[in-house]
Amino acid sequence: MTDLIDPPATPKASVDAHPPSGIQSLRAAFQVIEEMAALGEPIGVTDLAKALGMPKTRTFRYLRTLKALGYVSQDPATERYRLTLRLFHLGQAVADSTRLLTEARAAMVQLRRDTGQTVTLSSVEPEGMRVLDIVRAHSPVQIVTRPGALLAFHSSAQGRVALAFGPARLWTAVRGKPLKRWTPHTNTDLKVLEAEVEATRRRGWATAPEQTLVGVNALAAPIFGAGRDLIATITVAGSLQHVPAEPPAALVASVLQAARRISENLGCTEYPA
Structure with missing residues (x-):
């Protein structure tokens, strides 16, 4: 060692x-x-x-x-x-991230308590979704994603939420190069992804069963700021046994409730999703 x-x-x-x-x-x-x-x-x-x-x-x-x-x-x-003003904008971004982490933490802990699953908070970047914080489940089997990891838009629940509710320019990172196949189940068909993103936009949440890790699924919902702009996602992740490809209504409701709570704390008066 x-x-x-x-x-x-x-x-x-x-x-x-x-x-x-x-x-x-x-x-x-x-x-x-x-x-x-x-x-x-x-x-x-x-x-x-x-x-x-x-x-x-x-x-x-x-x-x-x-x-x-x-x-x-x-x-x-x-x-x-x-x-x-570039330095001001950098400082503002740091301040916003700090506030996001502060406001999200309590909701993440509660969501872990309600679902028993690992909860992650991710922010939107031009090339993917950056994991900012994780509240891990009390389980001998742990999701290996760590804070700082960058998740691809096409193969993560967080990414599909970003494509559905974020700015159109995020599609540049998806259409600009071949979609990477992380597992045998990863979707690399752009048309299929577009349909999945449209479904995400209609229902307000996304899943990504076995898209990044075999046997693992994630369920993500959007977090909006005061201007109703997408700024982050909150996600529960676990085995397909606990987070099935078609998640139960109670699990979806818990994730949406946490996302809405964080959004309201950040000044979003009307949750768009």
Whole structure:
């Protein structure tokens, strides 16, 4: 089991004393951002370099990179630089995710208690559904999905919900490449998937029996924000014995109730699904 033991940590002093060039660049870039944020107004290269105690050519290099990445803009008339709203949007996304996790946790625990099954919370990304949190069932057999896993749209209940209630652009990730076959039962027919997504839109929930793991099914429902936009899904997952391909009405009702409760806590006054 020695392969499971972490290697000894490098002493912090040596890391700080001689950081790799990549870390130095990253640190300097954040120093540029933090200084500009603290200033709160456009600034020229010379003044920024002086404030940072950094060579002007190096400061300009970082500004140019940040501009190319969309974090900094330059006024063509004054040649001064300012931060764009991209950082604000990133901060807002982090805040939204934190609130989502906070609001969802109690509902996830209750849903696990009601159903006895593993419950997951997933957010929508351009390439699939990112698992944010898991409340595992008290069972000797565990679903192996972990927080951080990215689930494909076509082969997950979460993904089918996203395609049904999310923006149309999500279909780009599905139609842009062949659909991967994860198990012998995974659907790779686009027409069949479109029909399944339409059925999901009508009934407000989706399943994906044996689409990602043999013998395992999931039942997912959408979570909406204050603007009635899809922001996440809540899912129960378990063996086909406990989460059958045609789930019982009581199980569907429990998942929808949890999704509606989280949505309301996030400001959705009228649950669309």
